[in-house]
Amino acid sequence: MSYQAKNDGTEPVKFAIVCPAWECSRWAERCLRSIMSQTYSNFDCIYIDAFSSDNTFDVASAVVGSDSRFSVVRNEVRKFPLENIVIGTNQVAKDDNDVIVIVDGDDWLAHDRVLEILAGIYRNPDVWLSYGNHAPLRRTLKEKLRGRKKKGTYEYPDYVYQYAFYRQFPFFCSGHVRAYRKFLFDSIRDADLRDDDGGYFWGGGDAATMYPMLEMATKKHIRYIDEVLYIYNNDHGLSEMRPETRDAKNIVKMKIQSMPKYQPLELSR
Template sequence: MLFSLLIAHYNNFTLFKDCYQSIINQSYGNFEVIILDDCSTDESYENLQNLIGNDNRFTIYRNPENKGVGYTKKKLVDFANGQICGFVDPDDALTHHAIKKSIDCYFTKEVIATYSKINICDENLNFKKIFPNTYKVKKANPLFFNIQFEISHFFTFRKSAYEKITGINPDLKIAEDMDLYLQLYEIGEIQFIPEALYFYRIHDNGLSHTQEKSKIKEDNWHQVILSATKRRNLNTLYGKKIDDIPNLPKFIYEKQNTFFNRVIKKLS
């Protein structure tokens, strides 16, 4: 199976070099890499072209103007030729067997997507810890909204399944991945890989380090969950009308993260 690795890039060439090295070192060889540069303002786009050179596994596109991550990721899926797709952020990296471990899950036709555990790393990609919230989630739970990032990187999906949903919302600046996860969760089996396949880098230029970006994240995540409740024909959550809830992520987190629920989660 051809695997399409998709990268939305913006002003990130320096950190991308680690990502690039992890890609060319993959144990699975039947892959393509599609990079869409969101009109970088530094020399990242030119540096990307120089780094990739004549490697025909890589294709680089560029938006004519800065369009944002939702638009860019949606276009990336459109460009993909593989039966299986997966995103990696340009400032992160993959383990040596990340693509192989994911591809192996798709020989069961019922599986439409996969996700794994995550290595949390410092700015130099040095390991700090395993992200604790990722685990196997129950199927078809109308109250599952991925509030604690139970489903996260390394996330892969069948393109044929993606074509059955609305797809990535091009208007989202943040939480576009959460929207994708929830849409696919609602239509088929998502398999959990109990192994860390992804290196997630924590650094000062990340998406949620300013008050403005935090507000965008709050608004976008609220919209993602609101859309999910409409798809699931829900009018109330925990006895309260959804239209009367100003911050759905906070409200659901408080309802689902009681002491009793935390104990049950640990036991299970």
């Protein structure tokens, strides 16, 4: 599959922000207001309530109000984050060069210049994907004793870039805030986002999408951002990282890691 590279860097960067949410009534306002307050305003955002049992949808709808850049939708049945990311992306990202930004519905952007920083990076048409550092909302006991917060992620080593060993590397470094161009996301085979039963993976959506895109982009088109741009809410009792779900999530991740590597993506000029 090939795409025509259209943006020569002179067009303004357009962001398509996708917020998958479930049982997020406590945090929906903070998430959305962190996006609404951005100094860079050329974006559209979709906040998808995954059939929550609380009032996530009502809270989000009230916060957004009449702001035409935002849409709030509610699933008719329970859907997991990866499927909601696919649905949301198809609704809000229109152009191949749009930059998709994932902000989970219970997390938020670290300050009001996050999109401004990302826009500065994506004005370069050679940038297709970025990942970076984030801060957890709550520090662990070890971090408290150290007196500082641990970095959320680190950049992949050069040899991982060189040989595209993302699936083999023991650490998943491509953390929030994750952003990438629509044409790169569209190049992922839909079948590679689905489990043996034909449905989208219930967990591990970050690995299912990022591994193929990292492999297709190659280091030339990837940027790591060391500055903290994202707050990860590890205080949510329904987080995928809660202990009772880790084994199941690891099984999904190992399935994804065992999939064939993607080849570098070639764009027509």
